[in-house]
Amino acid sequence: MNDTTPGPLAQDGTLALRVLREHLASVYAGHTTAIAAHGVFALAIGVFGYFNVLPGHRALVLGIVTTIVLMDLYVLLSKRWTPAVPLADSPRWARRYTVHVTLVSAMTAPCSLFLVALQSPAMTTFVTVVIMGSWTRAVQARWPLKGAMFGYGIPMMSGLIVALAWYGSMLNWFLAGFALLNLVLTLREGVKQNERLTASLMLQFENEALAAQLREQVAATERASAEKTRFLAAASHDLRQPMHAIALFGAALGSTLRRRPEIQNVERLMRAVDALGASLDTMLDISRLDAGVVQAAPRALSLDALLIPLHHTFSAQAERKRLQLRVRASGLWIHSDPQLLYRMLSNLVDNALKYTTQGGVTVIARPRGDQAWIEVRDTGIGIAPEQRDRIFEEFYQVDNLGRDRSRGLGIGLSIVQRLSRLLGHRIELRSHIGRGTRFRVVLPLAEASEASAGAFSPLDLELPVRQRFEVPALRGRVLLIDDEEEIRKAMTELMSAYGIEVAAVADEAEAVALLTGPGAQEPPVALLLCDYRLSSGVDGLELGLRLRERFQLDAPMLLITGETAPERLQRVRASGVPVLFKPVTAAMLMQAMAELVPAERRTEAPDA
Template sequence: MSFQATAVASSDPSADHTLGQRVLREHVASVYDTYIVSTLTHMAFVMVFGCIIYSQLRNLSLLFWIGGLVIADIYVFFTPRWTPLRPARESAYWARKISRMVTLVSMITAVVPWLIVPYDNLPMTSLLMAVIVGSCARAAQSLWPLKSALFGYTLPMSLGLITALAWQGDGLHLFLAAAGAAYLLLTLRAGIGQHRLLTESLMLRFENEALAARLGEQIAATERASEEKTRFLGTASHDLRQPLHAIALFGAALENELRDRPEGRNAERLMRAVNALGASLDTMLDVSRLDAGVITPVPQPVQLDALFLPLNHTFSARAEQKQLQLRVRASGLWVHSDPQLLHRMLSNLMDNALKYTAHGGVTVMARERGDSVWVEVRDTGIGIAPEQSGRIFEEFYQINNPGRDRSRGLGIGLSIVQRLSRLLGHPVQMHSRPGRGTHFRVVLPLAGAQASGLQPAFPSETGDLAPVPQRRIAPPLPGRVLLLDDELEIREAMVGLLRSHAIDAHAVADEAGAAAALQKAHGEGRPFDLLLCDYRLADGVDGLDAGLRLCQGPGEGRAEIPLLLITGETSPARLQRVRESQVPVLFKPVVAAALLQAMAELAGSKVAARPSMVDA
């Protein structure tokens, strides 16, 4: 028997063998699928056909032939046969067994032409040929999965008929013998072709299944690796932010103490380095929050001139330092967007433009186009080559910065722009000419002019936005603050910073200590004005839950106090939970100015504000 299921070349012999067994098992299953019906049908047909032939020829030998075939069919029917529960390694045995059985039946059938043809009864001979040709045709369809069974069934009975016809020697019988031989060859050729196609299709199917399984395993491994990397980065980020947060607090306190002394310059340099590192961590956190889907935009009518004015304030000094012209044009237009997220988009685009511009300047303008507004940031910088235009939105990719010059940032700004563009539904378009400059266009939906409490921005004589002098009264800092943090260094640094700003700060390590401090302050009539709480406390205690219990729990008439959460968390699930709680949050390392401003706003208004670029 020739099995071609192992014909596919592979560098792994064991894989070939396994694949061959699976293909052969499918072939065996296909043949055995019609086993019972075929056997019973053949038995009934033999008896009917035998009776017809015997009634015409009255040859006793035909009765013995009929009996032999019926006995063979009974044996085939009752002998143990293949079932789907049989293991694949036994497939070769069952293939050989069914091939032997159909060969036995065919060999018994091969006798009947010698019992009929010599009678020179043309109608009976024609009937015999029709029966054998029909049997071969049926075999070609049902047995081509197993070539040995196909040959075993068709060859004996066909050769018996051909030789019986040729033995007669006359022209008619020789012609019938030649026709039978031609039909046999065509039938076998078609059966072999169908067998090959079926084998190849099965092998392709199993190979695809194997590839799909391996791909699934690789995807699962990649997902596990990604989850492990996320956990590692989250833990690493938190553990890095903790000491950096302490350094920032100690440094801010030191800078405040040495403000009017010569040593203060070193403190200022230290804080610039700490703030730069904190900004890098915050930038990567922004990417993490955008990818995690924990940022929910709040679209509203936005006056572009009021948005452009702080951008002009932010970047004018930097442009002047590089001797560049920064023009932010007034437009009087309103758009529909999230003001904070749109501010971050434009801020990143302006930062990128100034970063890559050495001569000339940067222009920011807005133009109305139908029901849209085009906000464009144009520069006269180095430009972007066509082959690099597809990569500028990738994380950490920077043009002409192979040495990773830290003064040029991390290369994440445009990546954040792209993410915010998708989140807000504001398409970003880019056109650039190397050596001539680049301009980015943000397409925003137009909104009608709205009554707003925002102070309007007035254009200068050139049409650029000019700052509007206005007096801002900073809210007072809280008098007494309670800090809940499980790390000693953080408590010492925070207390030192707050006391350097004349704030009475008291620090505790756990919730029980905080509850006792709050109760004591209430009894003394000197309640705390604000609770600062770390998100991750010792022994897995959730700082958000602890802070909410302390601020809203029973206190024998004690009034609620504002809660400000401080965290170094980057876990998307935890960030989403903080955002849903609507508790204001600052991310470590906290800049002293941002901390004091948030504390003042909370203590003064007792209304949660958003202290960072985006919601947690």
Template structure:
């Protein structure tokens, strides 16, 4: 069988596609193999008996016997079945074509035995049988052109030539009619064969495309998982030494606070905090991917949200000699205040980053059931071909050298993730050289009836509570497998008059808890690292230790982990957690809050 691919790609691919199509054709023809053969045998016996009873020609018996033997051979010879390999399809196609041709050639003899008797009723019956047989067989043999030609042509030509041999007008007319019918049957069969072949090729090509698409999706998912694992591992390995540096630096800054050398300690801590902020940005991506952030939407006063944003970015805008306008609106929206604050903060940060002259404007307008919060700038703008990439991680416009002062290129990626999480669509319009404006569409909300005038719905975002506002724990047990962190942490805690005891493993922590219980001086807080030596799980160890010796010791987890699965596990445990590197003030505040919550 000849197969012509609709859209050839490579010879190997074309050959494989042709083999699959041929296999389907063979399967279609063989699907009626047994029933068709038995039906043909029964019909031959009936038809032969009728003809012989009318013509009494002994030669018909020899023909009948020969045709039955051919049918018996066809029925019992080995046949194709679905277990046959694809590469054998051509062999089985040739075999069935030879068999149907054999049956047709034996049948082609019968017109020469019947037509010469000049028995018009028997001749008419013969023509009806051959025409009907060709019509029935043509439908089942359309998939294989050799079989179609092999079955229809011999018996039809036998009938046509036998009729034409008689030479009179009636027989010549019948011969012409038979020839016309044969041509029409073959023409229709070729057309159906072409349609079947093309439909099968289209089906297999679509299946191949779907399979390739599935592979590409799987590869993309694997790449995303590998990226997440890489970021998690890299972030953890970077956070560990940075955490120790931050602790040593905080202790040093505290000791040198009133001395001239203290300025260098302050500069050191500013650099450490800047690096920690970059790592925290990567942590935000991991937390969003892990699904550990759950929105808590409520009525939010936008003016209360805009005020801390204005305070945060005013100094930066002034430093770049830009105008920053954050306009009051009096509107309320339904959203999570912290997550919406983060979205707008990232958009404003991005706007100031790419604006060299002019300024940035933040406005809010009510539009039906929604509020449009817009951040407009007069910066460099975004070309149309780049607009689809600005939400990708680490992609930055006009920053091929990865200038560190322009951030990591993750801010808009976080905006997109928060947009999906909150259900707040983000729209972007930009003109290169003229500026960009982002629009966040947020559901409108009614102001609470008892809301005090000027209440800050996002007070938790801008309130800076010192550690002195709460009482610090007197005794703290630290479980961390790294010596530098143990030394840095104990030094920092002791500089704040906290009795700190550090151990490297769970066994040491259990022994310290037992000793403290015997002395009647229990620990007020257990600080535990998530990843301990030899793959030990700090969360499980901390939970066991916090319930040891018949007492409940408050547990505060400190970790440099950012992998989504581990973040999800920490969230489900409901244990308070801090992420390395930990700022000293935040650490002391968290310790005080956990100890007081006891």
């Protein structure tokens, strides 16, 4: 195999060329030293021979030595390989190097023949030792290039062996055999070293290529995930806008028709809006978790304080499907974030109920050492082994090719997985087809000191059970900034139905005109209500803050948005400005506004 032929590990030409390039770098790193040493070696032999031959032969010795030194100078002064040489030119430079060292070696061979011919045992032994030592040292520097190794060693050593054999004597025959054995063994070791070096470089470059491919795949996956997140954010925003308007108009219509028979149709409409809003909020939860805006606040709490409301929340759903829902009290104290853990357990129970048609769902907790195991067991359809990793993927659902809407969007377990990572609670899964599934949440028990200090109550959970809300008694009007006319009309009608005066504008120019025109402060602005994304890319958050500073408005600010993009959620959270996510119901809007004004100026609204 020559220097330009890829080895057995090479799977493509580029890999073989990269290996050859490294070999060239290795041999050229010691090129100057090797050639200079060869020149010194030639001069040493010349000086020794000059003073140990007949006077008539001295001119021949000088001629041979001079030729060798001139050849060494030519090789040293010739154009050398550098890392700037193109990769494709590596084979040509390998051949060039091989030719140079072969010529240098071939010019050295006559020295052996001439000096051995003197028939001096001392001269013969000296020449043999010097040439073999020079060859052995030089060939080690040329292991990376097999052709150069053979080209340098064979001419020089062959000249010595032929000279020793030609002028045969017991000593010469012994030295010739020794030199031949040295040549064979050294070349054999050189071939092995060359193969080891080549294999090592092949493996290194293959690993680098695999690492590069892995980085590309990771980058592609991250790009796909980012694109998916952007798509979902855009889709969510575009869906939330009309849903927001429907919710507002529905709330205003419900306020008008509160005591008329037509209110049933309004209630049906609002239930449909709430259902779609819940689906959109689920996608929002994914975005909030991915954005890192959800922060865990673990504390000691009684597990029963979560299990009791969990049973209350899902008992009606279980009854509708004629399933048994058993939630067993445990008396355990655990260390976790109550809101996030409750959401985890809620999603697991909700998922179990959706995929169970007979039997029931059981929630049980028990201590194991310094840990608590919370298990959600069902008698549902079960999960096949090949699907157990996929169930945590977004929008993946088991046995729901028809996308039955009653089984949700397929995001619940994705949220569970993200929450488990955020909280550091391990999730374990065990399932049998046709027999059911068990999810286990493994979390730490609370220390005795923590348990004695804990005072978490089920009432502390943020559960969607409020049917009444407070109406803000504002000493002034609401300045509403939204670029969509339908939203402005719906918001104005809704707030007007609850006795709230509204000044609605589409952009900054209209807001400035309103605040600087006649009677600008009559009545004063008591609340600034801004949409986050306005027309032409205007940022509602920046606009609201700018107006408050410019006109020194001593009024709280509330953002409304349909955004779910992680980077935008992070920015909103960092601002500290309260935010509502579309679609916004009357209860959500009024309660958020009420919480921004002093408590003594709140009144309570009738059932929404």
